[in-house]
Amino acid sequence: MPILHWVGRTRFRAVPMRAAARALLVAASLVAASIAADGASAADPGSVAPVPYRVAADGIPEPIGPGAGDAARGRALIAARDPANCVLCHAVPDAAIAFSGDLGPPLAGVGARLAPPQLRLRVVDSMRVNPQTIMPSYYRIDGLDRVAPAYRGRPILTAAQVEDVVAWLATLR
Numbered sequence: 005m006p007i008l009h010w011v012g013r014t015r016f017r018a019v020p021m022r023a024a025a026r027a028l029l030v031a032a033s034l035v036a037a038s039i040a041a042d043g044a045s046a047a048d049p050g051s052v053a054p055v056p057y058r059v060a061a062d063g064i065p066e067p068i069g070p071g072a073g074d075a076a077r078g079r080a081l082i083a084a085r086d087p088a089n090c091v092l093c094h095a096v097p098d099a100a101i102a103f104s105g106d107l108g109p110p111l112a113g114v115g116a117r118l119a120p121p122q123l124r125l126r127v128v129d130s131m132r133v134n135p136q137t138i139m140p141s142y143y144r145i146d147g148l149d150r151v152a153p154a155y156r157g158r159p160i161l162t163a164a165q166v167e168d169v170v171a172w173l174a175t176l177r
Contacts, residue, residue: 016164054159056141057128063121068143071115077165078172082111086161088142088169108139115176123170127161142166156164 035051057068067073082090090096090111091104097112114123124131128143129150143159143166161169 014064037060037082052098053157054145059119059125059132062133063119064124065121067167067170068128069163069165071167073164073167073169073171075168075171075175078168078170081161081165082172088165090169093139101112108153111176112172113176115174118173120170120174123173124166126153127173142169 026033055068057064058066079098082096083089083098085091091101091110095106095110096104096114097110118126126139129141130137130139131141133145140160142161143163145155145157145159
């Protein structure tokens with residue numbers, strides 16, 4: 005069964021599932037290597053269960069983290085290979101990031117296309133927008149399959165980190 009691969013501003017093309025599976029295996033091996041290297045995930049070693057949030061239409065209107073997000077910290081999270089690893093699948097409009105993916109939509113202009121509540125939902129739980137996505141749910145913990153042991157029962161990103169990523173994405177106009 006093919007999946008859709010972003011190839012332009014509004015176009016997708018079918019890609020064999022094998023290519024998508026390879027990309028996911030690379031992502032999983034990077035996370036596993038990181039966990040093995042330091043014994044814990046860099047996401048948040050003392051993480052607790054996610055705080056509740058409300059989905060309205062196609063977004064999460066209220067911030068889930070304490071206070072406003074910090075765009076500089078969000079950029080650092082997106083550029084880092086752990087914990088978010090966004091650059092594995094998304095082209096990032098930043099000359100300092102030498103290698104980035106093309107499996108997901110490019111992030112250039114995402115702040116002009118989507119409002120912060122829409123960005124927040126896509127980071128928190130992209131499967132609510134597209135059930136067939138291969139993008140991980142960075143803040144949801146229930147109803148997921150094949151979750152790495154280090155992330156069982158805890159989100160990949162903390163609420164504050166989600167807000168930081170949303171703050172940076174919103175600057176990409």
